[in-house]
Amino acid sequence: MKLSGDLKAFEARIGHAFADPALLSRAVTHASMSSANRDDNQRLEFLGDRVLGLVMAEALLALDPNATEGQLAPRFNALVRKETCADVARQIDLGKVLKLGRSEMISGGRRKQALLGDAIEAVIAAVYLDGGFDAAKAMILALWGRRIETVEEDARDAKTALQEWAQARKLAPPDYVQTDRSGPDHAPVFTISARLENGASAVATAPSKRAAEQAAAKRLLAQLETSE
Structure with a gap:
């Protein structure tokens, strides 16, 4: 062949x-x-x-x-x-x-x-x-x-890590809000904002909601760890 x-x-x-x-x-x-x-x-x-x-x-x-x-x-x-x-x-x-x-x-x-x-x-x-x-x-x-x-x-799930970070500081669990959806139906791109009640937030895009939420959580965690 x-x-x-x-x-x-x-x-x-x-x-x-x-x-x-x-x-x-x-x-x-x-x-x-x-x-x-x-x-x-x-x-x-x-x-x-x-x-x-x-x-x-x-x-x-x-x-x-x-x-x-x-x-x-x-x-x-x-x-x-x-x-x-x-x-x-x-x-x-x-x-x-x-x-x-x-x-x-x-x-x-x-x-x-x-x-x-x-x-x-x-x-x-x-x-x-x-x-x-x-x-x-x-x-x-x-x-x-x-x-x-x-x-x-x-190795750690970013959404779980972000929730643990919030709980340790007596904050409510993070919210994940879809702010945009683009692309055709067969290849969508989701934009998700991860938000904490203290005002901290981060945005990420990915081909699925779950992946976008994970990416946003990871980005927000990095921001929080840098600012501490």
């Missing part, structure tokens, strides 16, 4: 040339494009999730030999959650090479967080099956990069 120019360029972006190109083709084929003669990437997602988890567990243990399980768990969760996986997928422009059915194309599937997060897991599995664990590990560590070293900053 010969890869298209876009998939050859994608190989370069992930740093792995496939001995079996069919694995990569399958990894980027969404279920909306599956048929009797074309496998989708769902089974690969299942395997890739486990490979990613093992690589991250090993990396975190090596990074901090003295960390307890209670410290490691939130760091691990931050590195393997769908938001992080989708960020990595966007970093390598995975959406550009996805094979999607017409309905997913129309609904903006190339930008959907869940779809991108699943697809990067499928790509991980494809590299694992093609080149073995060491090849998959090398790719994961390269793509996740400094996220692993700085994970402590992102």
Whole structure:
């Protein structure tokens, strides 16, 4: 099987040339494009999730030999959650090479967080099956990069941390107010303002309300910590 120019360029972006190109083709084929003669990437997602988890567990243990399980768990969760996986997928422009059915194309599937997060897991599995664990590990560590070293900053849920900050100062829980919604229905962009009763606030935008709320909370926390 010969890869298209876009998939050859994608190989370069992930740093792995496939001995079996069919694995990569399958990894980027969404279920909306599956048929009797074309496998989708769902089974690969299942395997890739486990490979990613093992690589991250090993990396975190090596990074901090003295960390307890209670410290490691939130760091691990931050590195393997769908938001992080989708960020990595966007970093390598995975959406550009996805094979999607017409309905997913129309609904903006190339930008959907869940779809991108699943697809990067499928790509991980494809590299694992093609080149073995060491090849998959090398790719994961390269793509996740400094996220692993700085994970402590992102390990806590920002909305929970902001609520704890407010409670510790006897303030009411923060409010999250949608101030704008732009973009087409298949690719909306939400603007959310995180506000505290002491007047402090911060605004952020994202493709989903939840992501925008988290980003606004994180931005407000950074402002508060700087001012203290």
